[in-house]
Amino acid sequence: MDLVTSLRERVDGEIRFDAGSRAAYSTDASNFRQMPIGVVIPRTPEAAVEAVAVAREFDAPVLSRGGGTSLAGQCTNTAIVIDWSKYCTRLESVDVNARTCVVQSGIVLDELSRQLADTGLRYGPEPATHMNCTIGGMIGNNSCGATAQRTGKVVDNIARLEVLLYDGTRFWCGETTDDDYARIERRGDLRASVYRRLRHLRDTYADRIRERYPDIPRRMSGYNLDSLLPEHDFDVAGLLTGSESTLVTILRAELELVTVLNERTLVVLGFPDIYRAADAVPAILPHDPIALEGMDARLIRDEQIKHLNDKARGELPKGHAYLMVQFGASTKDEVEQQAQRLLDGIGESEHDPAHEDELWQVREAGLGATAHIPNHPDTFEGWEDSAVAPDRLGDYLRRLQGLYQEFGYADNTGPSLYGHFGQGCVHTRIPFDLYTTNGVAAYRQFMQRAADLVAEFGGSFSGEHGDGQSRGELLPRMFGADLVDAFGKLKAIFDPGDKMNPGKVVHPSPLDDHLRLGSSWAPAVDQRLHFHYPHDGGSFAEAANRCVGVGKCRQHTNSKGAVMCPSYQVTKDEEHSTRGRARLLFEMLDGHGDSPIQDGWRSGAVKDALDLCLSCKGCKADCPADVDMATYKAEFLAHHYQGRPWRRPRSDLSMGWLPTIAHAVSRLRLSRIVNAATHTPLLSTLAIALAGVEKRQIPLFARESLQHWFHRRGSRPGHRGTAVLWPDTFTGFFHPHIGKAAVEVLEDAGWQVTMPARPLCCGLTWISTGQLTTAKRILTRTVRALARHVRAGGLVVGLEPSCTAVFRSDALDLFPGDHDVRRLHEQTVTLAELLTEHTDGYQPPPVAVDQALAQVHCHQHAIMGWDADRTLLRQAGVHIEQLESGCCGLADNFGFERGHLDVSKACAERVLLPRLRAAAPSTTVLADGFSCRTQIHELDSGGHKGVHLAELLAQALRARTRD
Template identity: 35%
Template sequence: MGVTVRPGLERRLRAALKGEVRFDAATRGRYATDASHYQVMPIGVVTPAGPEDVAEALRIAREEGVPVLARGGGTSQCGQTVNEALVLDCSRHMTRILSLDPDARRAVVEPGLVLDELNRALKPHGLWFPVDVSTASRATLGGMAGNNSCGSRSLRYGTMRDNTVGLEAILADGTVARFGPVDAGTDRPVPPGLVSDLLALGAREAEEILARFPQVQRRVGGYNLDALLPANRPQNLGHLLVGSEGTLAFFTAIELALSPLPPARRRLGACHFGSFHGAMASAQHIVRLGPTAVELVDSTMLELAASIPLFRPTLEAFLRGAPEALLLVEFAEEDDAENARRVAALADLMRDLGFSWEGTGTRFGGVVEVTDAKLQASITELRTAGLNIMMSMKEERKPVSFVEDAAVPLEHLADYTARLTELFEKHGTRGTWYAHAGSGCLHVRPVLNLKLEKDLRAMRAIAEEAFAMVRAYKGSHSGEHGDGIVRSEFHRMMFGDRIVSTFEAVKDRFDPAGLFNPGRIVRPPRMDDRSLLRYHDRYAASTVVPRLDWSEFATEARPTPALQFQGAVEMCNNNGACRALAGGVMCPSYRATREERDSTRGRANTLRLALSGQLGPDAFTSEAMAETMALCVGCKACKRECPTGVDMARMKIEVQAARVAARGLSLRERLIAFLPRYAPLARHARAAIAWRNRTPWLARAIERATGFAAERSLPEWSTEPFRDAEAAGGAGERVILFADTFNRWFEPTNLRGAVAVLRAAGFAPVAASAGGRPLCCGRTFLAAGLVDRAREEARRSLEALLPAVRAGLPVIGLEPSCLLTLKDEWLALGLGAAAREVAEAAMLFESFVARRGERFRAVFRPREAEALVHGHCHAKAHGVAQDIVAALRLVPGLSVSMVESSCCGMAGSFGLQVETAPVARKMAELSLLPAVRRAASDAIVVANGTSCRHQIGELAPREALSPARVLAAALGPQ
């Protein structure tokens, strides 16, 4: 792995710290990358429990001569959060709001607190922290301070530096000090000698600082020496530390200046342009209207977003034609009439500039006004996902961050972007563009393949020429994302020898022994040092042959299934969206444990390292890999919510298949896999299962034999399972009922309810079977890694369904994990075009009802009640969970609301397994169970997943009903 493990260091840390200490290869590998294209293996990883742990870890590291790297969300794009150092990850435990004064609009927070979590706590007080970075769902305040983050509304609110009052930090010698205004009183003062030296430096270098520092808002390169200028009295030493990328001190607390929440009613003008140059030339005029944000979206991003199901409805709602670029202009004044006036002025300005809907070519354009708050939020979500949308390209070449966020004065923006485009073309590539046009700071990424030597050379050449161009425009080469490895090398070009020497003097005064994040900002390596790249000289091509079809990732450079699977894994760019703690579903196990290992990113990194030979032989089937995958519940949320499309549920099937091939099946895995086969016989053992569920000693004995947790009840077979004959005959329009294993043998009332509802609306459901056996999707075999068995079941079911599908009949199912397997995994089992035909015809029962709403509405009698809905993860992943709400709202008088919840935690057998049952409970307790417990006692709790109903029934405890049962209960007289 390129790093010498220090057993003495590990032992000392374990003995001294309360937090976790890990030196294993897999953990270090997970922390070797951030959202940049670099990979540097750390010495070890510590997740400190608090400031005392940090102080102890720093003391031991200092004594052992080991450098230290502070890390938060690990989303840095320049390589500032990777180093050959001891990583201290504050994001797991150091997440508290230490104090909050709403009247003074001040908060003191620990460095590991995530921005969105802070803003959720501030919202009831009418406040927020306005540095609204696109990674707000996972960016920590410590990382934002270390990077001097900006955000889309910096036109109004400024940068992180502008909103930071002060910082408490531990210096390299162990001193704890509070850095803020130099005349502010504190019980933890900065050492007087350090203060006087810094102020003297500021006075001595004032003329050079004023001459050399770019006069643009978005300048975050180097150290903020201008904070030391005599004219800035009182000088704020905390502002010197902001943007220092963990190279000067270790932050333990940050005092923030808060702002009133923006008005709820805002207006957005989506300016369409027929040419990219026209958009760039217009930005300087648009900012004069006083917007809070002017954000760019280019045609590449629009095309990619249109291919992503999550974003397609948003584009359809506001995009007109095929523009080359959009400028999203937001107005958020307290007086909405003023917002309306400014949007009208924006439309007038666009006409004055020659852009109109009647125009053609480069003069095409105009303004689409968006006032709907939900659509505004969706557009904001699309824009903030810009980087990750760009990274969703499946080709080997990807947009690479190195001239990413240079900032130039607005009057030069159009000229700069035109020249940069010519530069890219000169080197045989193109750029992708998005972000902060109003600040003159564009996130531009040339599309390169850093596995190729010629593209590495192009990266170096583009960087040198682009930064020279920025310097000529008196801009900043680093306008938002910091320096790290990418840009530190170019400080001399941008600032000159004297300022670089001053940077080094500051570093040496704070950290003479180089304890903190060495080689960043000062004395850096070359940005194209091959040994530091993620795709380095020792990066091997995978030889792991996958069981599923990954040909969608096929390119000329990936001609084999092994390389296509590796390409799918490499889609993870470490953006960290899977570390979000609320909203959506991904990643439920990370939300429960806060362990990097349990995020989609952590798993993808481990897979990539294993496939490329960096974790040793047989790493793909190792215990470390099994531990990495253990808490993946296969929710498929990443399939929809990961902006780069990393489908970890599918990847887990590959890992499990390889592991089973190498080690065989356990008894528990066999019981799970073959459930559809033995279910007809096992129902006769119903009494035994009931006895086990009510007899603790027997449950413990079975736990020892099978691994099913004694404290969890097992599902009990029905005494009256569903028979296909119950869905035979009847007049009406024929539909195919896919009667799954779980509803057939455990909850047959649901299938009977679905049959009744379908018949009431004039449909004639027919339950399909083949060879005298019920149909099966193969889901349980896939969960156990038995891909060939799953393929057999899928092929058998496919042959039975295909004639009906070709006759135009829909295939309707109740259990999302089963029915949606037809639309997902069947397409990866190599079953040909026929599988796609069936996938297109397959839909959940509630989706079928919702899509034919008027036909069903007439059959329901009024029911005055409240229904609280929890949607199955797979339904959410396929974008059909809201169909439950739509179907239930067809019942007159029924008030329906959806719980904002992640995975229920049961996830098939996950919640029943002795080693994962505690985490399953944690998942359920995050949002689902509290919401169910808060519901009125007479409210109807609805869940469309078998496992979800089991989890709610046992842990809430409340009976949860299938949508089919609720709708059947609302049928009027027939």
């Protein structure tokens, strides 16, 4: 019996050895890439124990993985990868009095915080990836985050760990008194042997540990041998924390919790430069902030270039560097007094706590903001989290900047510098050249010189992200040969066969091996692309390489209106996250010649991963690295079916060619016949089968199209000018009443409304199904028809968000050099944008609604934004709740495509449908998107109907007229 068969027969979980799964797990957030043997997703910790047992029988190495955001390469290996994040996510128990809880390794930190909310307790360490990092991963890396200023590192917040050795030994461990040790020793089992050897190791190296371990807040490099010292109570759990899956498999953890501080305030201080900001840290620390973060103006520049946190950046004080000093307490008065004492002590006079959350996002966006900056060289990890004593931080930064300049990494401004300055930890991404032999050699030399610099300052190579492969081979420069030898002996105690994440920390692979790029990276190049990828030099390979692995797409809740990635939120599968799909596309190009995906654009594995991509465009707005999976999917499908259209699913024809079908139905006046056929039980079943779509309600065609009605009615003059109301397919042929309402509103606002004389289309349905040759032909015809209007400076008003987004985004990506396309891109507006930004003095009619909810279309979120709508509704007197629901799940054609119904419904069931069920029947549900309204109409048992903003305003106009 082979390895795969044994795993499938004995392990309760998903066993994935297919090419797509291996490709999705081939890297983490680091510079490294190693192809896993396969992936095991256990349903319980006990299933993981059995998986390790099977691996042991076949002498296969093992790697435990949480959120997969490790920056030092510790989560990529040629091993059996155990992914804990899908099923092993339980909070098993809470002891409020003892302030502890027991969790399984795969639980995400934000989810743990949510479940603990009623207790008034939380887990203290909070990395910037708190929305998707797992507790097991945090333990493996000994994570910190900004809150470590108050609570310390993970090692300071662990009571006990339940661990499994590769040989099958399993036990709980923690601090060990002499009586505990004696009791363990008397048992004479394998655990006793481990403890006996650990004590001998401690006694042998105790003096050197005390001498060589840096006495700083953020020492992450090396194993925690200091946890074995008597002053740390022979804490075996502490020893294993931060061991990066190289010693044991962590099954469960008993965590120490801290009290939630209900009140917080933030003081932001400006400085002339980052060095003087760092110099000020020692004077601030005695005021006991709960977080003390630093960032330079270069980080702000990067965020400005990428349009991140636009509002918050405007709240920053004057300066070229900033310290963000956060205080926390149980009462508002206490926290304000803490802030005031700081201000009095440093001679400042005021602070503004009103924008604390927004300002904090500026700092948390650091990793994404410094990756793939337009018109700047790519930046990489490697030296992204070094740490020194806080009182030496300023001098260290000056020397580090000198090193940047020496190696030519500084350009005009140098890499951004930011981080946990209160604990001396510095984050940065450096423009290493990892594409050429000389560049890789310079990267190696820089890493060695930087390591020597930190050692000179008595610091740590890693202050947060661990050693992995990035810094493993450098450890002798920090600890000396004796302690590195001790690390090897520790490894031999727990894993003598070197089967636990081999090649990391102990006997590490060189820091320039297994590079994800490297001088030999030569991806397959196909210049016959449909989209032009202007931000990636016209290269699909560079576009596929955009993902930096931060994993924001793996969020479990739609925080602050974020949309991506709805399919991951439903399936919890890596290959259904934006990151996982990006990894498969990267591997599809086979830049190293050893990819498991060898069939390029014809790849079934890539198609399967992209199949559940809703093309919601959420990643285009939410991904900090600007990965645009909807575009990549359309490009892939176009090539996948090129020259073999017969392989396309029938839904590509029925849904992709919907505009043509709708025009024919309208022109031939077949709406009644078609509607009867699609809504008569037997005939509808036949129609669904012929169309190759899911069995769900087929929308009704309107008896008269919007354009036919408008040209029969005629245009009316207006004093503000002429605006083209775009008659998209969905509004024009299915919901023309929305277009009529929009005409009414626009004319009341003083605009003359016109429409194209003949049916046109933006090409959306052809784009989303990857029929890009047809889409470009149709879009070209539309652009030419609108050219005279936009050349004269006229505006085009879009009512359907997905079609408006084509003009605002896709069209320019398809035709970046076409000036008419650019004009259309710049002059297409939403109804709300027209009324708030282009209609001076306009006051909307008062809208009388008791309660209102807004389901914002995902394309509107990603491309146009909803700020104008929010402003307009506020002016109309509407207090509306924007649902944190993300994509509704229908996503234009996705929810109708065969095999997608369950995912479509599950997306709607996450937030949208439960919120509608809880709402009163009279609640107004604003839903500008045709797909959103369709989903609500079909799935909401409460009978709510989605209404468009145009309808809401038109109803208010009529009410005002009646009054």
